[in-house]
């Protein structure tokens with residue numbers, strides 16, 4: 001039965017605390033997909049170091065992200081849950097894929113351009129190579145689908161290009177993956193600048209709601225969220241980006257459709273609306289935070305999950321790597 005299910009792969013970088021953008025765009029969907037697919041979820045710490053990290057914080061964020069995955073409902077028994085750096089095949093396949101990727105393609109990547117501008121003092125090779133490592137992640141596990149936010153669409157396209165290129169030169173080796181983007185919430189905007197994506201490393205922390213924020217902070221941040229002067233709660237991302245963003249957040253956290261949410265706030269002012277959004281988010285996050293703290297207190301359990309995950313992941317990844325090595329002519333013993 002396990003073998004018949006399609007394979008799903010995704011990852012998040014253990015940089016900073018997650019925002020509700022990460023939760024809505026990634027982790028919350030994974031929870032819903034885990035019974036339908038054969039799921040592999042990683043903590044992408046090798047991607048994280050493309051931007052300078054404080055080592056102690058990176059270590060702390062790694063466990064904290066693992067605990068969060070589990071607290072959000074990802075079941076380590078049902079899925080493979082592991083840390084990227086524990087499986088050497090990622091770096092190994094990335095090296096091979098580098099020779100099937102053109103410098104020009106990497107220079108054109110929007111995220112590379114954005115991050116280069118943001119970290120002008122450290123435009124390192126890893127930052128540029130980021131999408132190739134991501135391609136290696138996905139292709140190693142022969143993933144059919146990759147649920148991510150729309151900001152990752154370009155990286156997924158290049159992964160497909162690399163896979164097709166390799167398959168055409170040799171013979172079918174890689175599964176060509178599909179991106180899976182949710183209709184609501186694939187791009188949650190910053191609360192203060194809704195046209196920008198909410199990011200965990202934004203300069204102004206008031207525009208991002210973190211999964212670790214307490215109730216008062218969450219409500220305060222939503223109270224300050226940018227809306228418009230129309231006083232009408234309607235979904236219209238073009239003309240009402242702020243209100244539409246809040247509606248998306250409310251919709252995902254309340255489990256109601258956008259239309260239901262619009263109806264609910266018909267005739268209500270923005271003050272009431274923003275308070276309701278803050279409350280529904282705070283209500284949902286409180287038990288997740290409690291569970292995460294409980295898990296973090298049991299380091300032996302978390303280490304056990306990582307150890308088991310690394311073994312299961314490496315077994316799968318090495319099968320693909322060895323196939324690739326054979327095709328490209330690496331002499332094997």
Ligand code: ATP
Nearest residue numbers: 013021022025026148149186187188198199200201
């Ligand atoms: P950073 O700000 O450190 O670059 P990030 O917030 O973009 O990080 P990632 O680790 O790069 O977070 O992304 C994790 C997942 O969350 C990805 O699937 C990404 O597409 C998704 N994601 C990130 N930001 C948003 C957002 N604002 N709305 C929806 N999904 C998002």
Ligand code: LTN
Nearest residue numbers: 009010011012013044047134137
């Ligand atoms: N780059 C991704 C994180 C990531 C990822 C992956 C997502 C690393 N490897 C493989 C999907 C599949 C991001 O969300 N910023």
